[in-house]
């Protein structure tokens with residue numbers, strides 16, 4: 393993915409939002425922050441996505457994570473659209489700010505442009521860390537709405553991996569065993585994970601697939 397990607401610093405842009413002007417670094421402050429873009433206001437999939445984000449806002453707040461939406465129309469349009477979003481999504485209030493980008497400058501700087509249609513944002517989503525660096529990015533085409541359970545799951549993986557030397561395996565869900573990072577030797581793992589770990593018995597006899605619970 394060209395442009396802003398994993399490990400890069402979020403540009404400290406000043407953006408107009410439904411909550412007033414925001415400087416991105418001030419908004420992130422010391423929190424994990426999810427910035428998610430949408431092709432446009434008053435479009436069907438976007439209306440379901442922003443509403444689902446509103447419904448999931450408590451899950452993100454419980455994890456200390458901030459939300460910032462973005463759509464390429466102006467703030468007046470966003471404020472009108474929010475009425476539809478809330479009405480369609482059982483009245484869940486859109487409590488997070490939605491940035492305006494009518495000139496499509498922000499989407500370029502945040503690498504949220506649809507490569508197939510450079511005039512439109514894709515459904516991009518960046519999870520930014522407290523250090524203002526990009527920790528994870530999704531890039532979906534306009535035709536595919538995002539799954540907010542997957543956003544929460546990926547976020548939980550990131551948060552766990554930021555606290556322990558672990559990674560999460562395929563289809564992992566919170567509460568399930570994680571794998572110990574390959575950089576950790578067995579001796580180190582015994583100290584780091586006093587709860588113990590199970591090593592998969594593989595044909596290679598290499599002891600690299602080690603499961604623990606954290």
Ligand code: BEZ
Pocket residue numbers: 431432435436437438439534535
């Ligand atoms: C939508 O939100 O439904 C949408 C927006 C742009 C292109 C296709 C779908």
